[in-house]
Amino acid sequence: MTTNYQTPLEQAQWLFAGDVFGCSITHNVQSFGSLSLTAMPGEPLALTLAADWLNMHDVSSQASVTYPAWKSQHSTPVAATSLKWHGNQARSQQSIAPFLEALEQGLAWKVTVSVNDGSQYSVDSAPVATKAVANQFRLCRQKLLPKPFSYVRRLDLMFDTSSSRLNSAQSTDLFAVYRYIQADHSIAEVLIDGHADASGDRIANLVLSKERADEVASMLIELGVPAKMIQVRHHGTRAPISSNNSRQGRELNRRVSIRLVKSQTASTTGASL
Numbered sequence: 001m002t003t004n005y006q007t008p009l010e011q012a013q014w015l016f017a018g019d020v021f022g023c024s025i026t027h028n029v030q031s032f033g034s035l036s037l038t039a040m041p042g043e044p045l046a047l048t049l050a051a052d053w054l055n056m057h058d059v060s061s062q063a064s065v066t067y068p069a070w071k072s073q074h075s076t077p078v079a080a081t082s083l084k085w086h087g088n089q090a091r092s093q094q095s096i097a098p099f100l101e102a103l104e105q106g107l108a109w110k111v112t113v114s115v116n117d118g119s120q121y122s123v124d125s126a127p128v129a130t131k132a133v134a135n136q137f138r139l140c141r142q143k144l145l146p147k148p149f150s151y152v153r154r155l156d157l158m159f160d161t162s163s164s165r166l167n168s169a170q171s172t173d174l175f176a177v178y179r180y181i182q183a184d185h186s187i188a189e190v191l192i193d194g195h196a197d198a199s200g201d202r203i204a205n206l207v208l209s210k211e212r213a214d215e216v217a218s219m220l221i222e223l224g225v226p227a228k229m230i231q232v233r234h235h236g237t238r239a240p241i242s243s244n245n246s247r248q249g250r251e252l253n254r255r256v257s258i259r260l261v262k263s264q265t266a267s268t269t270g271a272s273l
Contacts, residue, residue, distance in 0.1 A: 003120070003122070006029065006124040008030070008126075012125075013028065016137060018136070020143055020145050021144075021145065021183070022041070023137055024039075025037045033049065033050045033088075035049055035050075042147045044096065045096035046092070047063060047081065047091070047099055048090070048091045049091075049111050050089045051089070052088075054113070054121075055087055055088050056115070057087065058085070059084075061082070061085065063082070063111045064079065064112075065079040065107050078102065102130075103130035103137075104131055108124060109124070110123070110124050147180065154257070154259050155177065155258040156258075158254060158255050164214075187229070191257075192216050192257070193257045194211070194216075195236070196209040197253040202237060206236030210234035237253070
């Protein structure tokens, strides 16, 4: 026997929250918990079912996009994904785009939950007033930062032998660093450390490590990071992270490290997701 959970249509709400740090749509399901769709910088969309009273691990539940009950002639799910449970939440980042499109089309979400004791639950969204919140979510996604703090907080940019030139991928990463600093006012300092491998003359390598660090600092300043926030240091061959006796090790040592330091007092302004 399956127990059904769905908020009555007259009480159903879809709540949006969002800023450059993340976007979310949440729908409370009466007597069960909530369904949510989230978008975070640099990550795929995520669909989450949170339970108020159910707790499971390493179990999967099937989520699908379905037609509302008044369109009962359509019985085949439009799209589906598998949510994996970790405690009181089941989550997936696989094939989630159709779930956003479903809100724009007035379709419903359904999650079928099977418990080890043989119980089965059907958790259904109420497909009412979904189009406006879906549009808010899409607009929010367009303004998300390129990368989250977990990515930009510490970056190592690798360089070719005897080169201080930035490639396109590194320029993209530096733009992501700039965007994050611009958005998060708790960032107090940017530490830039230039390094070289042990090939060739020691003094030449010291100069090269400075050129690499200066190149990174110059691009950040050009993008708009205040120069007073940036501290540039160069170390030559003094701080290898791998052996210089192998090609792979030397590649790792030819680097510039970027670290973002947060203020102890300032706090990030972000969405409550």
